[in-house]
Structure formats: C-alpha cells, structure tokens
Amino acid sequence: MNLHPLSLLGATALALLLAIGHPAAAGAHPLPVPAEADPAPDPAAGITWALQPAVDGAPDGRVSLRHRVDPGASVEESLALSNFSAQPATFAVYASDGTVGGDGSFDLIPAGQESTGGGAWVALGAVDGAAPRDDGGFAVSVPAGESVVFPVHIEVPADAAPGDHPAGIVAELLPDAASEVQLASRVGVRVHLRVSGDIVAGVRPDGVQATYEPSWNPFAPGTLVVRYDLANTGNVRLGAETVVGTAGPFGLLSDESPALAQRELLPGQSSPAEVRVPVWPLFLADGRVIASPAAVGDDEIEGALAASEEAFTVWTVPWAQLALIVLVVGGVLLFRRLRTRSAARVQARIDEAVAAAQGADRA
Structure with a gap:
C-alpha cells in the first residue's frame, strides 16, 4: 500500500515512503505525496x-x-x-x-x-x-x-x-x-x-443519532442529519463504505445516500462521521446506517467481509407543509365568510328596497 508522507514546511516530498508531521512542531499537518523513492x-x-x-x-x-x-x-x-x-x-x-x-x-x-x-x-x-x-x-x-x-x-x-x-x-x-x-x-x-493467529475483520456503526432539519420552503425536502461513529471491531486494519438508507411510513419515498468512504481504520479505532440526506417529511422516517468493510491496499483478509447496520427512527414533522395547509384553509374559510357577509348585505338591501316598494304601492 502506498503511504502518505508528512512535511511541516509544506514542501512536496517527492516520492517518499512516508512523511510524518510531529506534534512538537506547531501546525504540523499530513500532506499526501507520491510514494516513490525520490528525495x-x-x-x-x-x-x-x-x-x-x-x-x-x-x-x-x-x-x-x-x-x-x-x-x-x-x-x-x-x-x-x-x-x-x-x-x-x-x-x-x-x-x-x-x-x-x-x-x-x-x-x-x-x-x-x-x-x-x-x-x-x-x-x-x-x-x-x-x-x-x-x-x-x-x-x-x-x-x-x-x-x-x-x-x-x-x-x-x-x-x-x-x-x-x-x-x-x-x-x-x-x-x-x-x-x-x-x-x-x-x-x-x-x-x-x-x-498470525485468529484474524477478525469487521466494522460497525455505533451510537447512531438522527435529527431532522425542516425546510421552510414547503415545496422542498428537509434534511436528515445522521451522526455516528464508525468502529473497527476486529484486529486488522480495514477501509469501509457507509450508506444511509431512509424511508417514510409503509416504505414510502425510500432513498439512499451516496457512499461515504473511510480510507483506513486501525483495530480498535473509531472515527466520527456525519451524513446529510434530503428527506420529504411524512411525520415519521425509518432509516439504517450500513457499513461495508473492505481490505486496504495490498492487505489480504481471510474469509468474507460482512456488512453491518444499525437502525434508527426519527420524527419528520412537515411544519412548512402544515403551515401552508393552515394558510390555504384559513384563506378559503375567510373568503367564504367574507362572501357570505357580502351576500347578506346585498340581500338586506334588496329586502329593504322590496319593502319600500310595497309600502309605496299601498300608499
């Protein structure tokens, strides 16, 4: 597997095996460079x-x-x-x-x-x-x-x-x-x-938390924010791809996020991740975080690598859509009330005119 050299001075370390930034040097950051053997x-x-x-x-x-x-x-x-x-x-x-x-x-x-x-x-x-x-x-x-x-x-x-x-x-x-x-x-x-010995390979999404951020545009979906820790539960290093699947009640409007790649996790290590998925609010959404492990570089892993998942449920109340419905219904009711009152005033005038005409006839 090609490694990633680190150089604090920001110089492109041409074709090195690995350059490692040391915390003692203020502001040290890893810089990916080619891994061939040049100075x-x-x-x-x-x-x-x-x-x-x-x-x-x-x-x-x-x-x-x-x-x-x-x-x-x-x-x-x-x-x-x-x-x-x-x-x-x-x-x-x-x-x-x-x-x-x-x-x-x-x-x-x-x-x-x-x-x-x-x-x-x-x-x-x-x-x-x-x-x-x-x-x-x-x-x-x-x-x-x-x-x-x-x-x-x-x-x-x-x-x-x-x-x-x-x-x-x-x-x-x-x-x-x-x-x-x-x-x-x-x-x-x-x-x-x-x-050598018993090799165990696996990754798992832990501590999944999902929150819904509504859009105040009633004609646009809200955002489902899913946070979790991707943990290496085995004893060998692994990469992984994670997707978040969502669906409304009865499986309505099911969708799946693009895969989020984790290049490498060491044994016992976990890495926080966040995925944002557009979701149409149907009051309640079910979802699952699916992590699929993969070998890193030239590593050989004996046996099949099985995916793992963790489910979650989150309220997705359609506040913008409910507000729009309230406005539409309120507008219709107000229009009907105003129309009824206008018709009543017109009818009252007609009645007054008829009564006046009848009185004139009697006279």
Whole structure:
C-alpha cells in the first residue's frame, strides 16, 4: 500500500515512503505525496533526503516494511538514509507506534507518548558516528551526497495478540541551532506488522443519532442529519463504505445516500462521521446506517467481509407543509365568510328596497 508522507514546511516530498508531521512542531499537518523513492526537499535549508527500505546496502524500491510474523518471532531489515544535498545534514531517527488521523492519513503517536504496540518492538541498530537520543533512536550526520544504511531489528513478544500492529520509522531533519526557523520536517517508512493467529475483520456503526432539519420552503425536502461513529471491531486494519438508507411510513419515498468512504481504520479505532440526506417529511422516517468493510491496499483478509447496520427512527414533522395547509384553509374559510357577509348585505338591501316598494304601492 502506498503511504502518505508528512512535511511541516509544506514542501512536496517527492516520492517518499512516508512523511510524518510531529506534534512538537506547531501546525504540523499530513500532506499526501507520491510514494516513490525520490528525495524530500526542505526549502528552508535547501536539503533533500529520503528514508527507504534497503537490501544489501542499497534501496530496493519497496514502499514499506511489511511482515507477517508469529508471536515470539523476530525480523531483520535495514533502511537507507540518503542526503541528496550539497551540504551535510543531521537527522534524528526513531521508531514509534502508528496511528491514523481523522482524515485517514497515517501518522505517529504524539511526542512524549510511550509506544506500547508495534513501535515498541522496533530496535534501530548501531551506526558509525551516531549518538543515542534520550527519547529513543539516534542522531546521525550524513555527508553531502552520501547515504547511511542501518539495521532494523523487530522482536515480536511471545504474548503478542493476533492482528495488525502498525508502526513507523522516521528520519527528522535537525535544524541548525543558530537558525531562527525551528520547524520540524520528517520523512519515514511505515511498518506493517501482522501477528498470525485468529484474524477478525469487521466494522460497525455505533451510537447512531438522527435529527431532522425542516425546510421552510414547503415545496422542498428537509434534511436528515445522521451522526455516528464508525468502529473497527476486529484486529486488522480495514477501509469501509457507509450508506444511509431512509424511508417514510409503509416504505414510502425510500432513498439512499451516496457512499461515504473511510480510507483506513486501525483495530480498535473509531472515527466520527456525519451524513446529510434530503428527506420529504411524512411525520415519521425509518432509516439504517450500513457499513461495508473492505481490505486496504495490498492487505489480504481471510474469509468474507460482512456488512453491518444499525437502525434508527426519527420524527419528520412537515411544519412548512402544515403551515401552508393552515394558510390555504384559513384563506378559503375567510373568503367564504367574507362572501357570505357580502351576500347578506346585498340581500338586506334588496329586502329593504322590496319593502319600500310595497309600502309605496299601498300608499
């Protein structure tokens, strides 16, 4: 699966495996970029670099580290950190647990938060001239136009739970201490670790809440606002498509919203969602939120992926239409009353005229 690099400086990190924005850098946001192996530019420092999986001391074209392992097993890998610039640069290299943001892009857990999953299983090997960091990993200076290759050891605990345990390895450019610009820029490689065992795959809409917003135009439908949390109830990462179906009493005016796509949900993760559906008010509407799971990227999921749903009912009182009916009926009744009163006045005048004529005849 292609990953999504993050670059705080907003530079287009051409063809990197992953760039991860760190919360310590104010305003860090993930930026999707191509996932091929080209250098990542840093406009402020004029430095471009890349972190890539490697074999035999050279990048091998992979976009991530992907392994299916047994509990208690270990994996040996290596990464190449390349400085494509005309000047030396110093980088901090470290591993951490992976997470997925609300927009579906991959990220690492916040700085200072201890890794408890796949990130804690990753150990970075020694590199000549590297200095260990207090918070894990090491700092290393890479000469201009050169690369540093370092080993990666992944040790899976014997009691590791089956399923996916996401992690990432990051190379962060350390700015010059004299520089006034203290923004962090990072690139990295995503680590896909799936522990073998009983694989469970499923997503479910939870906590469905529906409210009706009437339109005060009696000739337009109102809006049904459906809010819910889409939860990954299994132990592997999944994508999903969600639709909201609605119908009035006796199935009248049934409709279905366009599919809302969720790119990726990690095991145990939930993501809030909101769907707005036009609905004609028929006093009461029944609906259901249907979530259909799907494999992400190159992942393989054993067995069928079944959809799940949650039903709801909401009042859809046609206030605008009722007001229109009241106005129409009131107008008709007022017109009839005025017409009756007018006819009565005319008849009274006729009666007066007839009475006057009869009196004149008698005289």
